[in-house]
Amino acid sequence: MSTRHFDIVVIGSGPGGEGAAMKAAKEGKRVCMVDNRILVGGACTHTATIPSKALRHAIQRLVDVQNDHPELRVELAKVSKFKDMMRKASSVVARQVQLRTTFYERNRVELSIGHGRFLNANTLEVTDPRGASELLSAKAFVIATGSRPYRPPDLDFSHPRIFDSDTILTMNETPMTMLIYGAGVIGCEYASMFRMLGVKVDLVNTRDRLLSFLDDEISDALSYHLREQGVLIRHQEQMERVEPTDDGVVLHLKSGKRLKTEIFLWANGRTGNTHDMGLDKLGIQTDSRGNVQVNDAYQTVVPHIYAVGDVVGIPSLASASYDQGRFAATHIVEGRLEHKLVKDIPSGIYTSPEISSLGRTEQELTQQNVPYEVGHAFFKSLARAQITGRTVGMLKLLFHRDTREILGIHCLGDNASEIIHIGQAIMSQEGPGNTIDYFVNTTFNYPTMAEAYRVAALNGLNRLF
Template identity: 45%
Template sequence: MYDVDVLVIGSGPSGQKAAIAAAKLDRRVMVVERAHMLGGVCINTGTIPSKTLREAVLYLTGLNQREVYGRSYRVKDDITVSDLAARTQHVIGREIDVTRSQLTRNRVRIMTGTARFDDPHTVVVTDPSGHGNKVTAEKIVIAAGTRPARPASVDFDEQTIIDSDGIINLERVPQSMLVVGAGVIGIEYASMFAALGSEVTVVERRDRMLEFCDLEIVEALKYHLRDLAVTFRFGEEVASVQRHAKGAVAVLESGKRIAADTVMYSAGRQGVAADLDLERAGLAADSRGRVEVNENFQTSVGHIYAVGDIIGFPALASTSMEQGRLAAHHACGEPARGMPQLQPIGIYTIPEMSFIGATEDQLTDQRVPFEVGMARYRELARGQIIGDSYGMLKLLVAPETRQLLGVHIFGTGATELVHIGQAVMGCHGTIDYFVDAVFNYPTLAEAYKVAALDAMNKIRHLAQLHD
């Protein structure tokens, strides 16, 4: 007889949803989480703090209102870290309470400590005092997540040289910042600190950033970040960082030297599998600390599952939640439909961007013909009202069937608006739906109708020339 039916290691988005799903299926469930980390990295140091910080930056700088009230408009002149932290800590506290409430309401036991395997069905949980407790479980779900990858050659000190987790612990807003790595996390933080007035330089070894996104959207983002005085150094690598009393100097392999108050490394994330003694359970991890799974999120040991960031791409809170739910259903022998192919990507830069479906480059490589329908926020009454003249929504459409192949949005509310396109694509819909639909006025959602009409007119014009 096992102590519990399902043991979940980690309480982030994937672990929490796995635990609750198993509890709903009348299983005895326990979650193991480190002290002061309920809700995982997502709530405590990652997604929630960074998105809350972004909202605080947008509000306090008055950035979104400058189109209307002028470039000098600000809600607060001297923005301090405590201004930003107040809102962030408030939201983190509330989210932890919500997570704890949901777990306890569903009769999920919470055990505080760090977990490691003793054998395939046994986990030793070491509590904060150092005492180890053994817990046996019929099924185990690994949802232990990741930590920022730290190059061994870099001397992190948590103030001058930091990783993305260290952002929320900064004592002041730096006058200058160097961001190493132009991935999603690096660009999100670069845009936030540029909006706060920091002089930001981004160094990226590749020739472009966010390669999985639509090139036109990325170019629009780059233009706006340059307008916020961000400097980009593409095709460059940092050879070394020298710390000084008043900041740091980064030396690039090309010989360039860049001075900054703060250097933030955004070098991807590393799975924490090495902390779990996986070999005792008959498992192994790859060089990035990730665990391999099948389509049901089972590891090579059938009763052990892994979900969330620890299994690698796409490593999003949104997809992780669904992975956790599906793994729990499979572990409990409950049928469930698999992960949908269509998943939206949201990037919380300033301005934000979001997309679903194919990009122009992907369709071109696959030799799939497409037409483009474009709507610009400045053409919409709502865009003028909110002071967003730069936003845009782009539809990629199959000319023959008018089926929607991709939706790409840049500007205010992009991460919300994308779900309208997701719903239509999920139902294999065509742009006829947008052409015929009546949208509230004035809204940003009207952009779908404008873009659909733009694409339809191009398709009609092409058909007339063929006749």
């Protein structure tokens, strides 16, 4: 069997792999992309971020029309099937695949379809779905294989009423009831989406609060609004067993509760895609969830083999994965570290209302004994929000009492993931340029949602004495 030789072989065409491949190719390196899907884009494009967010948008548009035209509510409910809304998501996926395919073509990155497995530290065997194999050798490798939903062995995912976050998008009909086990980002997003569709949703949380990594005020606000929409949240519960039946699923909890539902969605954790890659033979260990351990340069214990994206664990964000891929390729090609690529990455959570966060939370600043102050802008007071009717939410700025440096930005409400970037641009500045005074001394268009920064800054400065 002949071997093809490259400077860099990237395994996985999701955001992390794409970032690494594009950076290396633009630096003149010969690059090969390996992926087990025929179409590029990884789980982000095909089963996770893109289809779920496109579905959310379709649901939100339906809800908006129903709210604006209540006389059409019954008619719209009859014609708006789950599978119809998924057609919108499918069209977005197709356009994303086409776009990304042209990236590889224009940059002369070769594609190899199949499962990659290391034979040794410099040779990868790629086996395609038909069983044919080829060998690839390279000076450096980037593992960007992503992750998949964790599946406990005692749960029968072949049952037609039991789903995970990948398979839930294959449903044809909108159920009457749904139980979601796991209240992380994915669980909260799907709880919000299906409740907007009128589904009766139970959200079972294994912890004592929703999304505990968020600022407490934002987490509490999310809990309030989900409950207001009709989501029943059950905190600090643990699954004992799941009993599937012909007409539903019964969840038995260790607390003694029994919950029956039409559809059961498992959303409790993800697993890195590292199975059968030959990593153990190279001395590259993975943790209990299949994640690869790396250093600050995203190198594994084998220095010329890197790993980026969801396969290395948190923050498990598409945006962060892309930057990590660029980060790794920069280190391979130039030998330098670009720490700022992975510093202060905003998070986006696509619930309803939407959430985005950047920097430290109030509880973190308090624990670190940092003297800070808070500035709020509630959307209900903004003219633009009143005009659009999207008045739920707020922008929250945390800043140092003495230096006025911006320490954290937290936003809940419509387009929060867009609004956050205004503050991010200022927060990333060096020296006196990243203080809260910028928002007071800058003229914002009126009426806009961006004006929230000026309102929040003035609110916070009024607390100083």
